[in-house]
Amino acid sequence: MNNKTISDAMKIKLEEIFPELPSYPEFVPGIRRAPKREFVLSEKETVLALKNALRYVPEKWHGVLAEEFLEELLTRGRIYGYRFRPKERIYGKPIDEYRGRTLAGRALQVMIDNNLDIDVALYPYELVTYGETGAVFQNWMQYWLVKRYLEELEEDQTLVIASGHPFGIFKSHPTAPRVIITNGLMVGLYDDLENWNRAASLGVASYGQMTAGGWMYIGPQGIVHGTYSTLLNAGREKLGIPRDKNLAGKLFVSSGLGGMSGAQGKAAVIAGGVGLIAEVDYSRIKTRYEQGWIHTIVDTPEEAFNLAYKCVHEKTARAIAYFGNIVNLLEYADRKNLKIDLLSDQTSCHNVYDGGYCPVGLTYEERTEMLRENKTRFTQLVDISLKRHYLAIKALVSKGAYFFDYGNSFMKAVYDAGVPEICRNGKNPDEGFIWPSYVEDIMGPILFDYGYGPFRWVCLSGKDEDLEKTDQAALACIDKRRFQDLDNYNWIKNSRDYNLVVGTKARILYQDAVGRVKIALRFNEMVRNKEIGPVMIGRDHHDVGGTDSPFRETANIRDGSNIMAEMATHVFAGNCARGMTLAVLHNGGGVGIGKAINGGFGLVLDGSERVDGIIKTALAWDVNGGIARRAWARNPNSLATAVEHNLNSGDQITLPYLADEEMLASLVRRKYVPGGK
Numbered sequence: 100m101n102n103k104t105i106s107d108a109m110k111i112k113l114e115e116i117f118p119e120l121p122s123y124p125e126f127v128p129g130i131r132r133a134p135k136r137e138f139v140l141s142e143k144e145t146v147l148a149l150k151n152a153l154r155y156v157p158e159k160w161h162g163v164l165a166e167e168f169l170e171e172l173l174t175r176g177r178i179y180g181y182r183f184r185p186k187e188r189i190y191g192k193p194i195d196e197y198r199g200r201t202l203a204g205r206a207l208q209v210m211i212d213n214n215l216d217i218d219v220a221l222y223p224y225e226l227v228t229y230g231e232t233g234a235v236f237q238n239w240m241q242y243w244l245v246k247r248y249l250e251e252l253e254e255d256q257t258l259v260i261a262s263g264h265p266f267g268i269f270k271s272h273p274t275a276p277r278v279i280i281t282n283g284l285m286v287g288l289y290d291d292l293e294n295w296n297r298a299a300s301l302g303v304a305s306y307g308q309m310t311a312g313g314w315m316y317i318g319p320q321g322i323v324h325g326t327y328s329t330l331l332n333a334g335r336e337k338l339g340i341p342r343d344k345n346l347a348g349k350l351f352v353s354s355g356l357g358g359m360s361g362a363q364g365k366a367a368v369i370a371g372g373v374g375l376i377a378e379v380d381y382s383r384i385k386t387r388y389e390q391g392w393i394h395t396i397v398d399t400p401e402e403a404f405n406l407a408y409k410c411v412h413e414k415t416a417r418a419i420a421y422f423g424n425i426v427n428l429l430e431y432a433d434r435k436n437l438k439i440d441l442l443s444d445q446t447s448c449h450n451v452y453d454g455g456y457c458p459v460g461l462t463y464e465e466r467t468e469m470l471r472e473n474k475t476r477f478t479q480l481v482d483i484s485l486k487r488h489y490l491a492i493k494a495l496v497s498k499g500a501y502f503f504d505y506g507n508s509f510m511k512a513v514y515d516a517g518v519p520e521i522c523r524n525g526k527n528p529d530e531g532f533i534w535p536s537y538v539e540d541i542m543g544p545i546l547f548d549y550g551y552g553p554f555r556w557v558c559l560s561g562k563d564e565d566l567e568k569t570d571q572a573a574l575a576c577i578d579k580r581r582f583q584d585l586d587n588y589n590w591i592k593n594s595r596d597y598n599l600v601v602g603t604k605a606r607i608l609y610q611d612a613v614g615r616v617k618i619a620l621r622f623n624e625m626v627r628n629k630e631i632g633p634v635m636i637g638r639d640h641h642d643v644g645g646t647d648s649p650f651r652e653t654a655n656i657r658d659g660s661n662i663m664a665e666m667a668t669h670v671f672a673g674n675c676a677r678g679m680t681l682a683v684l685h686n687g688g689g690v691g692i693g694k695a696i697n698g699g700f701g702l703v704l705d706g707s708e709r710v711d712g713i714i715k716t717a718l719a720w721d722v723n724g725g726i727a728r729r730a731w732a733r734n735p736n737s738l739a740t741a742v743e744h745n746l747n748s749g750d751q752i753t754l755p756y757l758a759d760e761e762m763l764a765s766l767v768r769r770k771y772v773p774g775g776k
């Protein structure tokens with residue numbers, strides 16, 4: 100086989116997109132760059148990595164690019180193919196500006212470009228959207244090929260993508276997904292960070308996080324709603340705030356103003372409280388400040404708490420950024436015996452040793468430098484810092500703060516840093532950790548178990564008026580069946596005033612199965628009536644049935660099945676079978692490789708009756724798959740929801756009979772034999 104035969108057998112290829120090797124692009128100073136990633140390849144493996152990357156490139160450019168790719172690998176730990184990075188600004192343009200044979204093909208290009216928009220993405224040059232490592236593709240060659248495939252895609256074809264790499268387009272049928280994506284799925288024996296890092300350097304694995312690799316990220320707005328609901332409900336559950344009141348006069352302290360964590364200050368303010376957030380990277384504080392999501396920036400813990408208490412006493416909602424390390428802020432609060440109501444953390448602890456967590460004592464720049472120059476020392480400093488962080492939280496909790504893990508694997512990272520006392524059993528995480536995660540205490544029982552999750556939509560026309568019309572339509576669809584519906588109603592009613600849109604015209608709205616189906620059908624009708632342009636609906640993977648992770652989404656599943664990853668897999672498969680436009684399955688997500696399997700979807704509303712059918716089947720399944728699992732685990736709110744579903748739909752969820760625990764305990768006490776008979 101020679102390269103001419105190979106090239107002649109492909110219509111979509113890099114040299115068709117670039118007749119000449121493009122000139123090397125400039126890097127605009129001030130745009131955040133990903134730190135060097137772990138590079139552990141041997142000489143032989145390095146050859147393999149280069150050979151792998153050159154698979155995308157015609158032979159005539161191999162000489163130039165082999166050297167360039169090697170330089171990228173040695174200095175960045177990955178091959179990004181910077182040369183192929185588009186020179187013009189990438190952003191989610193109105194759908195009419197994209198080429199493509201299908202609406203879906205054009206719609207998905209909007210989503211990709213939105214995920215890589217400089218205003219949206221964390222490290223746009225390295226194709227990372229959020230969560231430190233959450234990538235849309237591994238390299239720019241994949242970006243171009245996928246975009247070309249989407250242009251060429253027909254109504255009876257499916258594009259298949261594995262860790263950013265397009266396998267190609269294959270004949271399917273009009274009601275099959277147009278695109279199926281997997282990211283970072285590894286064989287169990289190798290499913291750990293070390294092997295993943297090797298695979299990523301070799302160019303065969305991508306970390307999709309959740310909506311980054313699933314192309315459904317809509318900026319930090321996506322998490323503002325979830326964080327708002329979490330804080331509000333934490334206040335109700337733990338601080339005794341009545342259901343009709345907000346967090347006025349309460350102080351929430353946390354860290355991180357990055358991709359997702361950036362929502363914390365804004366969410367605290369929407370909930371009426373005071374948010375004090377530590378952040379070591381000034382550029383991220385600046386982004387949030389310019390957006391109006393942070394009101395004041397302070398440099399010392401003293402200033403931070405003085406201002407925070409002033410606002411607490413005046414009951415003024417305020418978002419304060421402390422430019423510095425969270426450990427310094429918390430140790431100060433402990434030393435001065437300061438009262439904190441709600442306490443959390445949203446540094447990127449799912450990946451502490453690769454830049455996600457800045458050790459106390461280092462500035463952000465020093466952290467980047469040390470990561471590159473002395474990884475061993477960096478790792479030691481991370482462990483020392485996490486221990487101090489843990490001790491400060493422990494002290495503050497003993498003084499009345501309610502601490503919850505915010506799904507970033509903080510407690511697992513503390514354990515890995517050498518603190519077994521953070522485990523419930525004092526030894527290992529098998530029985531969980533001493534503090535609850537927000538899913539265990541709040542989001543699981545109050546939202547997910549009923550089916551409420553982060554439903555979202557993007558107005559593909561790019562028109563603000565379409566967003567306004569969809570907001571109004573969604574508002575009209577909400578029946579106030581439960582108190583959660585009232586919160587969601589208030590959210591969408593005020594959403595425009597929150598000024599949340601960054602990137603495409605998108606909206607997040609927590610809804611249960613009934614609400615999602617109702618709203619989607621209404622939107623599709625509006626598209627049909629030409630009241631609005633086409634709409635992409637989807638959700639965060641962090642949802643009722645989207646993710647299996649004992650460290651987060653399924654932390655409140657206690658029948659022993661929280662180590663199983665079958666719910667997310669079934670939800671993904673069921674979404675494919677029922678014709679979602681896009682179906683996605685990933686390893687990792689918010690808590691790290693090997694710790695979660697998560698999936699998502701996208702559905703283009705084109706106004707057709709065919710799509711009405713998909714909404715009624717797929718969208719309902721997407722939530723009810725999760726309800727079935729949660730009900731089978733005996734979660735009371737899911738059981739009630741499943742009973743209601745069985746009585747009001749043609750579906751039947753298998754429901755668990757409930758056993759008398761005391762009877763069982765007494766039986767086992769009498770008859771138990773260690774190791775069995």
Ligand SMILES: NC(=O)c1ccc[n+]([C@@H]2O[C@H](COP(=O)([O-])OP(=O)(O)OC[C@H]3O[C@@H](n4cnc5c(N)ncnc54)[C@H](O)[C@@H]3O)[C@@H](O)[C@H]2O)c1
Pocket residue numbers: 221229230231322325354355356357358359360361377378379380383423424425426445446447448449450455456457458459505506507508641688689690
């Ligand atoms: N709970 C959820 O719903 C949810 C959703 C998304 C992400 N997450 C998790 O939250 C974490 C953060 O996500 P993100 O997208 O914001 O990541 P990110 O990397 O964009 O932001 C984290 C921020 O923390 C800052 N930081 C790191 N160490 C610090 C320290 N010691 N003190 C102060 N600031 C520090 C970083 O500079 C960065 O800006 C991730 O682990 C992610 O998986 C949780």
